[in-house]
Amino acid sequence: xxxxxxxxxxxxxxxxxxxxxxxxxxxxxxxxxxxxxxxxxxxxxxxxxxxxxxxxxxxxxxxxxxxxxxxxxxxxxxxxxxxxxxxxxxxxxxxxxxxxxxxxxxxxxxxxxxxxxxxxxxxxxxxxxxxxxxxxxxxxxxxxxxxxxxxxxxxxxxxxxxxxxxxxxxxxxxxxxxxxxxxxxxxxxxxxxxxxxxxxxxxxxxxxxxxxxxxxxxxxxxxxxxxxxxxxxxxxxxxxxxxxxxxxxxxxxxxxxxxxxxxxxxxxxxxxxxxxxxxxxxxxxxxxxxxxxxxxxxxxxxxxxxxxxxxxxxxxxxxxxxxx
Amino acid sequence: xxxxxxxxxxxxxxxxxxxxxxxxxxxxxxxxxxxxxxxxxxxxxxxxxxxxxxxxxxxxxxxxxxxxxxxxxxxxxxxxxxxxxxxxxxxxxxxxxxxxxxxxxxxxxxxxxxxxxxxxxxxxxxxxxxxxxxxxxxxxxxxxxxxxxxxxxxxxxxxxxxxxxxxxxxxxxxxxxxxxxxxxxxxxxxxxxxxxxxxxxxxxxxxxxxxxxxxxxxxxxxxxxxxxxxxxxxxxxxxxxxxxxxxxxxxxxxxxxxxxxxxxxxxxxxxxxxxxxxxxxxxxxxxxxxxxxxxxxxxxxxxxxxxxxxxxxxxxxxxxxxxxxxxxxxxxxxxxxxxxxxxxxxxxxxxxxxxxxxxxxxxxxxxxxxxxxxxxxxxxxxxxxxxxxxxxxxxxxxxxxxxxxxxxxxxxxxxxxxxxxxxxxxxxxxxxxxxxxxxxxxxxxxxxxxxxxxxxxxxxxxxxxxxxxxxxxxxxxxxxxxxxxxxxxxxxxxxx
Numbered sequence: 001x002x003x004x005x006x007x008x009x010x011x012x013x014x015x016x017x018x019x020x021x022x023x024x025x026x027x028x029x030x031x032x033x034x035x036x037x038x039x040x041x042x043x044x045x046x047x048x049x050x051x052x053x054x055x056x057x058x059x060x061x062x063x064x065x066x067x068x069x070x071x072x073x074x075x076x077x078x079x080x081x082x083x084x085x086x087x088x089x090x091x092x093x094x095x096x097x098x099x100x101x102x103x104x105x106x107x108x109x110x111x112x113x114x115x116x117x118x119x120x121x122x123x124x125x126x127x128x129x130x131x132x133x134x135x136x137x138x139x140x141x142x143x144x145x146x147x148x149x150x151x152x153x154x155x156x157x158x159x160x161x162x163x164x165x166x167x168x169x170x171x172x173x174x175x176x177x178x179x180x181x182x183x184x185x186x187x188x189x190x191x192x193x194x195x196x197x198x199x200x201x202x203x204x205x206x207x208x209x210x211x212x213x214x215x216x217x218x219x220x221x222x223x224x225x226x227x228x229x230x231x232x233x234x235x236x237x238x239x240x241x242x243x244x245x246x247x248x249x250x251x252x253x254x255x256x257x258x259x260x261x262x263x264x265x266x267x268x269x270x271x272x273x274x275x276x277x278x279x280x281x282x283x284x285x286x287x288x289x290x291x292x293x294x295x296x297x298x299x300x301x302x303x304x305x306x307x308x309x310x311x312x313x314x315x316x317x318x319x320x321x322x323x324x
Numbered sequence: 325x326x327x328x329x330x331x332x333x334x335x336x337x338x339x340x341x342x343x344x345x346x347x348x349x350x351x352x353x354x355x356x357x358x359x360x361x362x363x364x365x366x367x368x369x370x371x372x373x374x375x376x377x378x379x380x381x382x383x384x385x386x387x388x389x390x391x392x393x394x395x396x397x398x399x400x401x402x403x404x405x406x407x408x409x410x411x412x413x414x415x416x417x418x419x420x421x422x423x424x425x426x427x428x429x430x431x432x433x434x435x436x437x438x439x440x441x442x443x444x445x446x447x448x449x450x451x452x453x454x455x456x457x458x459x460x461x462x463x464x465x466x467x468x469x470x471x472x473x474x475x476x477x478x479x480x481x482x483x484x485x486x487x488x489x490x491x492x493x494x495x496x497x498x499x500x501x502x503x504x505x506x507x508x509x510x511x512x513x514x515x516x517x518x519x520x521x522x523x524x525x526x527x528x529x530x531x532x533x534x535x536x537x538x539x540x541x542x543x544x545x546x547x548x549x550x551x552x553x554x555x556x557x558x559x560x561x562x563x564x565x566x567x568x569x570x571x572x573x574x575x576x577x578x579x580x581x582x583x584x585x586x587x588x589x590x591x592x593x594x595x596x597x598x599x600x601x602x603x604x605x606x607x608x609x610x611x612x613x614x615x616x617x618x619x620x621x622x623x624x625x626x627x628x629x630x631x632x633x634x635x636x637x638x639x640x641x642x643x644x645x646x647x648x649x650x651x652x653x654x655x656x657x658x659x660x661x662x663x664x665x666x667x668x669x670x671x672x673x674x675x676x677x678x679x680x681x682x683x684x685x686x687x688x689x690x691x692x693x694x695x696x697x698x699x700x701x702x703x704x705x706x707x708x709x710x711x712x713x714x715x716x717x718x719x720x721x722x723x724x725x726x727x728x729x730x731x732x733x734x735x736x737x738x739x740x741x742x743x744x745x746x747x748x749x750x751x752x753x754x755x756x757x758x759x760x761x762x763x764x765x766x767x768x769x770x771x772x773x774x775x776x777x778x779x780x781x782x783x784x785x786x787x788x789x790x791x792x793x794x795x796x797x798x799x800x801x802x803x804x805x806x807x808x809x810x811x812x813x814x815x816x817x818x819x820x
Contacts, residue, residue, distance in 0.1 A: 044650060054657045058374055070367060073730075074523065077510050083519035084730075110510050112519070157779050163510035185778050186508060188771065191646040191653070192591055198644075199461035201779065214645035214667030289663060 032092055032269040036067045039256075041097045042081025044074040047190045048210055048290070052125060052254050053097040055286050056277060063280050064273035077105040077162060082113055090259035092266035095121070100252040101165045103310040107317055108164055115310055119262055120302040122274045123255035125292035128227040129170040130238070132205045132212065134197055135220050142225040142244040145204060146178035159185025160193050160206040166252045167206040169313065170227060173248045174241075194221060208252065209235060210291050227251065234291040253295060255302060271298065331679040334379045335687055343380040344684065347387025348692045352699075354388065355395020356407040358532050359725030362392035363651040370658050378662040379680045385658055386634075386681060387688040389651050393595055393630045394438035394692060401430045401623070402706050403718050405536035405725075409527050410595025410630035412760050413603045415535050416482075417615060417622030424618055427704050432565050433623045435696050437577045441628035442689035444581035445588060445635025449642070450682045456636075457643035460589045465776035466786045468592070470796035472769035475597060475761070477803045478604030482757040484616050493749075493758035500525045500759075501766020508774045520734040527596070529735050530763055532722045533742020534749070534756045540718040541747040547711035564697065569620070576606050576621045577628040584629030588636020592768065594649045595630030600761050602629035608803070635685060641666050642678065 037060070041053040050072060057068040073081040081096055082105075088094040096118065105111030131142060139145045149156060160167035163186040175182050185202055187193050194212030197205045198220065205212075205221075209232075215221040216235075223238045229249045231240055241248045256274070258267065277283050278296055287294050297305060317323040334340050347369075354365035366385050373381030396411030401418035414434060421430035448456065463471075476494070483490025503514045504524030515521040565573070580602040587598040606625040607615050615622045637649040645667025647653035659666050664674060671678050709717070726739035749756055780786035787793050 044653060047653070050653070051657050051660045054370065054661060058371070058661055061371065062374070068371075070370075072367075077505070079505070079512070079519065080523045083522065087519070087732075108510075110505075110512075154781060159779075163508055183778055183781065185775060186510075188507060189591070189653075195461060195591060195640070195644065195646055196464070199464060201464035212646075213665065214669060218668070285663070289665075290660070 032266050033066055035093065036069050037092070038094045039068055039070045039097050040081050040084050040094055041070060041072050042074065042078045042084075043099075044072055044189055048127070048208060049097060049099055049254055051290065052292075055283070056097070056124070056256070059277040059280055059283055060273055062282070063276040066273060077108075077110045077165060078102055079105060079111045082111050082118070085257075085259055086113060086117060088259070090261035090263075092258055092262050092270060094259070095270070096257045097254070098257060099166070099254050100126075100309065101162065102257075103306055103313055104165060104169065107310055107314040108323060110164065115306060117260045118257040119260055119267060120299055120306055121256045121258055121267060121270055122299070123253045123295050123297040123302045123305065124274070124278070125255075125287060125290075126251040126253045126295045127208045127210060127292055128232065128251050129167050129206055130209050130226045131174075131224040132194075132197060132207055132209075132216070132221050133203065133224060134200070135222055137203065137222065139204075139224060140222075141239075142174075142241060142246060145224055146174065146180060146246075149175075149180035149182060150178060153181050154183060156182070156204055157185060157202045158182045158204045158206065159187060159196065159202050161187050161190040161211070166250075167208075169316070170248060170250060171206050172316070173250075174246060177246050177248070197221060213291070232291075251293065253297075253305070254292075255297070267299070327675045327679060330676045331683060334676060334680050335383070335684060339377075339380050340383055340680075340684075343376070343383040344387045344688050344691050345695065347384040348391040348688060348695050351388035351391025352395035352398070352692070352696060355392035355397075355411075356399045357725060358399065358405050358407050358536065358721060359528060359728040361396070361408040361651075362389045363649075363654050365389075365392050366651060366654045366658070370654070370661070373658055374661065378659070378664060378674070379677055381658060381662065382655075382677065382681050383684045383688075385655055386638075386685050387691070389655070390442050390631060390634050390685065390688045391692050391696075393634055394435065394442075394627070394696065396630070397434040397438065397623070397627050398431065398700070398703060399721075400535075401434060402427060402704065403536065403714070403721070404539040405718060405721060406531050408595070408630075409531060409764065410599050410633070411626070412531055412535070412596070412764075413599035413626035413757070414623050416603075416757060417617070417619050419539070420616065420618035421620075421623070422707055426618065427707050428701075429620065430618075430623055431700050431704055433569075433573065433620045434627045435693060435700065436565050436570070437573070437580065437624040437627040438631040439689050439693045440574070440577040441581040441584055441631035442634060442692070443686055444578065444628070445585045445632035446682070446685040446689065447635070448585045448632075449635040449638050449685065453639050453643045456585075456589050456639045459586075460591070460640055461644075462792060463590055464790060464792075465772040465779060466790040467792035467796070468590070468772035469769055469776055470787065470790075470793040470800070471587075471590075471593070472597075472765045472772065474796045474800045474803070475601050475604075475765045476769065477800050478600060478607075479758045479761060480804075480807065481604050481607045481615070482600075482755060482761060484753075484755040486753075486755075489754050490758045493755055494762040497759040497762025498766045500530065500763050501770065507767070507771040508778065518734070520730075520732055524767065525738070525763070526729055526735055527763065528729055529726055529738040530742050531760060532725055533739040534746035534759060536718055536722040537739060537743025538746025538750055538756075540715045540722065541743060542750060543711045543715035543718065547715055573620060573624045576609075576624045579605060579609070580625035580628030581632040584632030585636040587629070588633030588649070589639045590636075591640060591646070591649070594637065594651075595633045596764050597768070598629040598633050599626035600757075600764065602626050631689075638681070638685070642670065642681070643668060645670075 043049040060066045073084045085094045085096045190211040193207045225241045354360045396408030397414045400406040400411040400415040404419040406412045418430045479494045583602045584598040587593045602625040637652045641652045726735045
């Protein structure tokens, strides 16, 4: 076996070193970036968002020659991550890696910022929610679950990642349409959700299929439905919510944003680098392997999306009395 | 058999050994520096691994993980500055020994215990991964609550004489643990509008402030009174334990290792909690010994336990594909970047990689023992520096550590504030460890208490129907009642 630690890897490592050494990144030719760019991931290390952030960091380094450091800033439904970026200068060196729960946090006042405080640079992947049960569960379809919930109010333990986030929203919508009540068991890491399901501490989880991928693929966890428009190419045997009579089509996007006052020329540099990432074969393979839709929305479309989601979710939260 | 041979040829290849040696060396430094821990260390190294084979990159990362759990104790012992949260419990007896001029002995105990802990955890991972992961699944919110509560009962043992002062400290620690986003409703509380406090009071600012900065202040004070004095004098020799010391301590090391392994497999519990539980267990097992004043068992137990959590934390990762600690979560990220998914299927798809991780973890412990024992005599000389130099050094390290945590000046002020508090506490002989213990366990206890009640719809019966919860609640009650009953009986006996 050869030791194939090549020069680029050494440079990449040096690029990460500034956290300790403050060595200047030496490989950007001109202008932005002339030092290490921080990718501020607003979730803990190891989840789907973190994996995306780290793959992005690797490709920004490999395809665009940037020196990139990943920082995890979990907490407060994303408030901590947003504030990390907002307390730094608007120079593009701190890029927020965030998800669709952003609009939730803002609608509920959990993230004490306005939508306009950020510039939405690119939405890069999207993943549906799903209703999941253990293999030995009596529920085979979404209707089995909904009917049981209606006839046995609050009998089942249902939960998922984070309080007041995307998955809880999916459950709320389902509860509205199916006319049932359910409380929500929040978990502080998405990895704990399948464990809680497998250990019989919950009967039903609302989660992104990838958070328990090993168990979903082995059949230990059964998906009752997914929230995509059409059947997902990755889980062709799992019916959508829609085809089971529940018109909930929603995906959680993952993308990047920067401080709202970041100048246009810097945002343009970031866009160029992201284009290179999107074009690479490694990225395409990564998306397929991680079972992610490649949505690739640039600033205008992305900003429209978050605006629309914010207004829908605010209406929804008002209608159920969570927001005045 | 072929798999084993392939694995060994990876491990003992030049690149394999180089990965382990580099991982261990970096790990010790990363662990010893306050503010950098195993998960940050691994995050920093991930870019290096892009171009390496998956096997070598895993060897690098797990060696770093193992060595960083040990490295934290070096600065804890020599400078009263726990390099990682998992080394906090080591500071108490470790720094006490240093002040007596026995830094060598403290370092020798810590290194040997860490090695034993790492090996026990590694062996458990190698042979018991599947059954242990099934055990981890049994732990629901009620069980986590009960385990955390049991941990809190060790406040008594950490109070150093005055239980009341210990309880005041613990209450203060719990108060700090409540700061931040409410884990169930997601609303911020006790943050005074400070966004920097949304993720809670950072553990390391409290640790570094209370332990290190306060010690820096005390040293500066004593240096002002007398000129040119050092913490301790004493020849710096090699750091090996004698046969007699091994015999004395091996029981403590093994029990600490077992505690660490079990706590390590539980997601959300790591070395930062295991170190206190293991120390408490040893304190209770040896009522005749004087802990807190340089008892080697007070180093052996926490150090064995925090290294044992490494093997434990790899259990859910390899057997279920779900990381059990922040550090293993970063390791998942590294695997994914190599196009691999951790989980049971990895045993059939990538057996050589899995066995490289399993055996590499054990090999890393041995390499760690060799590298550390060669370098420690040099590091230990730091205590021969004059107090004034040492005080300045500790303060600089502490402030750097506090800043490198999140690059926030806020954390620096917080650390200095806790330093002043720690200084006052030490002057008034208030024990510092209960504050830290309560802060470490506060989040675990509160989150799981409330999650359990959401799960049971407000019925407290959940704590008495869950078998694990019942066991640990009973242990908690016993650990409070038994010493009181014993004291009452001995009082009666002496009165009669």
